[in-house]
Amino acid sequence: MSATALPAGWRRGNIRHFAAMKTGHTPSRSVSAYWDKTSIPWFTLADVWQLRDGRRTYLGETASQISELGLANSAAELLPAGTVVLSRTASVGFTGIMPRPMATSQDFWNWVCGDELLPEYLNFQLRSMAPQLRGLNMGSTHQTIYKADAAAIEVVVPPVPEQRAIVDFLNRETARIDTLIDEQQRLIDLLRERRKSVIEIGTGWDGLVREGWSSQRLSWIFRSTASGTTPSNEDIVYSAGAEIPWVTTGELRESVIVDTERGVTSQVLDRYSALKLHPAGSLLIAMYGATIGRMAILGVDAASNQACCALVGPTGVIAEFVQYSLVAAKPHLLLEAAGGGQPNINQDKIRSFRIPVPPVAEQHGIVAYLDEQTAKIDVLIAETERFIDLALERRSALIDSAVTGQTVLRAEVA
Template sequence: MTGRYKAYSEYKEYNSAWFDFLPSHWQSVSLKWTSHLYSGGTPSKDNLSFWENGSIPWLNSGAVNQSLIEKPSAFITRDAFNNSSAKWIPKQSLVMALAGQGKTKGMVAQLAIDSTCNQSMAAIVPSKDISSRFLFWWLTSNYQKIRNMAGGDLRDGLNLELLGSISSPIFDRKEQQKIANFLDHETAKIDTLIAKQEKLIELIQEKRQAVISNAVTKGLNPDVPMKDSGVEWLGEVPEHWDRSRLGFECSVKARLGWKGLKADEYVPEGYIFLATPNIKGSDIDFENVNYITKQRYDESPEIMLQENDLLVTKDGSTTGTTNLVRSLPEPATVNSSIAVIRSRGNIHPEYLYYFFVSTYTQNVIKRMQGGMGVPHLFQADLRWFHILLPSNIEQKSIAKYLDIQTAKCDLIIKKATNAIQLMKERKTALILAAVTGKIDVRDWRPKGIQ
């Protein structure tokens, strides 16, 4: 990182968990001495009038995902403010999530507006000697360390005392602001590049899906005569294709409810027991699995997996997730959330896989589960499912064509994903180098500005 940028001329060592050394003219100080720290409050949700036609901005902990907060989570009334522990936080100040789901805890954002916040957030109002923007970058660079201060249990929250103990550098405010300006500019450039790669991935994924859907519903020859499929949302299909039901062409099996297993029945070694997370990738994950006893494996012979079985999740938010058993390293079975679909010979397994991941099939699955509190696919619904049947030779041709086309798309997606990861790593390293003084950006100017 220091290759493109010069270092400071002199450093001094620190025996600190927050930095090993700093430029010699910088100092280390606890956050509680440089900033006013306080938490907010939530007006009673039982009093609906507190939340109707309010004019006072109010934030919940999820607001920190905005980085720069320009819009509040809600508005509260003056009466709500007076009857709660909510407090005003001036704009330009920082807020940090003390608790929250997923990655929220420890995230920091800057306010573009005056606001209030809930009790799961801390207001960080720097003194006049501290650049809010520099402090934002400092805290951002220490996100994981700050999260770890709460302890190993992910449910544990941060508190004001812990925040106050965070060490941060202090030095001339103008120099702080130069570092902040540098990071604002350089990270914005990186973010733009990341966004372009993310857009590329999105477009390639859409193209990939379109290629699959077109091939399994229209075939590979655009000049063949077409006929009405008889299915409203499918439209026209090649005239020489047949239509059938999945249950006529395949067996559809799943673990019976009374044979469901509990976690305490898993064993260190035994027979592979696949769950939904194991089939979500491009290939089935046979490594990160649970194991069951031979007795439990033997009691459900109808779902003992074979090569070329199609696995489809039938419960929960991932309903419709599909994968194909292309190889079977060891004897395996599935949990009660996965249906096992096995061709009786008329359907090429790879063609059936692509048919199931097509937009047409995934939309039908959504219609089947519509209105349910917890999404679920019944085996009877799957058996009655319409499928298109080209000749076996044509099925193989379609599958081979899609193998080639999807591999091209997947390669582009992989390269873009790797590029994003490298850019994120560069961004993280750049922020840390700047806020700890490993690089000297006092003379930095944006290109074109002298």
């Protein structure tokens, strides 16, 4: 907290002058009685998702509970309603208020406010300090806010009546902003649904039969398929200016790839038999994990890792049409995926997958239309996302202004 001049009656001081510092603990997992007949809400990192967007004040239901026996036989404490929690490990700097007596794991610093500090006000203040709090986390492997740093946090505390006025003001104004953000997010959802529908209709995935179209396996309309491999670290060039671009699935974003973050040399390409050079115009599809089904067209000759399938040499089709068709068909393609935690599709399943195919001349017209329509929708989505970003900035600025006693905002609150 910067040492700017404060309004009359406001104080700046160590957080422990105004709130008792507590933490939590995890009862032994080896004692089943600590986890049987549980009744005590136990807030852990599994629950931090509730606080990530900064819009939720009170903690919700917890993923886990502990028993009274588990509480009694660990360093965890049953903390009172109104305790302010601050996540201190892994997900650092997220805050909320306990709506009822609860315990936490050791991943939190918890603040039990005294008579001079309202929990709702402290919660807003800690949220305004989130960037500084995240800067306190130390250690590259196990990131955390250590006790000494948490104990040294400074807060700015106005008289309690002003705290109440500030909290009321911020609750009212942030609720207005949140409503506006929700409206804009619904607009984005509608635009994305519109984009999906336009592509489905344009590529024949709307269930209607079209004269002159035929159902074609991908193996019939591409000369071949290929994949790639991951060379050893010393054989990868970590530069966009590498001799031969090397594509990973993270770079497949329904666009044209003209450069990559990493690459290889022609000598490395020759040494690895599984490393293939895919020609420009090839359509790449991600086969594994979280990126499964993502695509891009190569704008340059490039190699790829083993998670990419390259459809090479389009015959009787243009790659841009097939890409749009597979975007529309992604739910159907994913039905072919095998595996649990890391589903995947293989080249055989991709080769045998069928899509509706119109004559080439019609494909060109469809691609031009879809390029135009999706570009318009993408612009609207980007503008709406920017509006949301500005609203979030406004929200943060309001909170920061209120809890630092800036004159104009205090006049509005009063």
